[in-house]
Amino acid sequence: MRLELLYFFFYSMTVYILETNGWPQQGKHELRWNHSYTGINKPSNPIDKEVLEEFYHSTAGPAWLNNAHWLSGDPCESKWYGVGCNPSGDVVELDLSNNLLAGELPDRLSNMKNLEVLILRHNAISGTISPLLFTMKALRVIDLSYNKLSGSFPPQIELPFLTNLSLSNNQLEGYLPNHWNCLNLEVISISSNMLQGVLPNGLSTLSSLKYFDVSENFFIGPFPKEYSSLTSLETMWLFTNRFNNSIIPESWNKLVKMKNFQADSLAGNLPELIGVNWSDLEVLIVVDGHLTGDIPESFCHLKKLKYLHLFRNSLSGPLPKCFCDLPTSSLVSINLSYNQITGTVPDCFDNFRDLRYFYMENNNLTGTLPRSLSACKHLYTIDVSNNYLVGSIPSLYANLKDTLNWFELDNNRLNEIEDGLEDFIVTLSTKFCSLYGNPWSCPLPNYFSGKEYCTARCSSCNTLEQHSSCEKCLTSTSNCGWCADGRNCLEGYTNGPYYPYHCDQSEWVFGNKTNC
Incomplete structure (x- = not known):
């Protein structure tokens, strides 16, 4: 149970860090669709009008957050809220996201033969997803994410114009189809469902795919080598499945546009391809697995890296000699905690201008605290607890008083608190600070007297x-x-x-x- 809580903590912190620094939360690929047809006032196709009226009644239209003009006049002429029409009077867009829709989608929705955009995310639509939805050949966008839809995919999907398929955060079951005739498909977002089985090889035909999120399902390994053909892929999220002890195929070295890769429960060594071939990576999160060996020198080629999270694995050896060559101007978060990393932390943080989070706890680090961390003017967290660090808390850390909110040094071999840290320690005592489990020399500075600031204590021996x-x-x-x-x-x-x-x-x- 304790391991599960630790994983949840680190996973939650990862999500928080990504959200607060400009990356979307997992499974939260939000489409921003520019409506192309505005100001159209030609009467709508009669069939489309009938379908929309049925749709209104079956999804609790009177209780919608916004149902302006619905059932009044003509959908196109009266500009029903969320409805877009083309110059011929065909309904081509239906966008009612975040609008309190409930109930089920009518099967007759498939009769809207010219519908191109269907966006109904963040509602409470239930029922089984109709296979007829996947026969609407004109569709370019399907976004039904964050609803209560159940059911499964049809055996094959043939939507030649489809660019975005977003069905995340529903209750879909079964397997992904192996046949996809969707050569224009750029986004597959199906996270947080109950899908299972292996990832089908047939997805390898989607040469335009840029965003692929299958996280939080029940998929099993291994990873298909055939996905090396997805050469447009930029984002791949695989975590919280059952890819136990899977490895990244060497053939994926062809995915040279990869920018955001997130997975867990992987095994083996970190492949050299991550630094050599995936040189555009901005986010690398590979956690809670069985990765072994050193962090390869090739990682220092990641000149655009912002987030490096490899926590809860079995990585060993010292940090790469080229650690100081990481992209100092862009790196926001380093989390290498709960591994077996040895050696010292290089004292070269002077130019890590955007570094906000530094987690290295529960390793086998030796040496002293790097004084140059004091130059990271946006630093929010330092956690190097449960290591073998010696020496002092540098007085230069006083420069972090206004930004640092989390400071954990417990269970090391630190023995001195340098002069000039009173305001720093007192300020942190109202946030989060933990210094216990170190052999601090007595007497502690006066500002510890009679108080429990940062839980620092010394003993009669010291x-x-x-x-x-x-x-x-x-x-x-x-x-x-x-x-x-x-x-x-x-x-x-x-x-x-x-x-x-x-x-x-x-x-x-x-x-x-x-x-x-």
């Missing part, structure tokens, strides 16, 4: 006189020991210090001055 001296540590009191790995005097017993001061037994000296 006085200024004995904190950094093995001999003074071991002769002062019976419950103190010396940890050479981190050079701290710590409370503990013969077998090691109290949790969480990570100190290897071979580095621990207790009650034996001669071992100093």
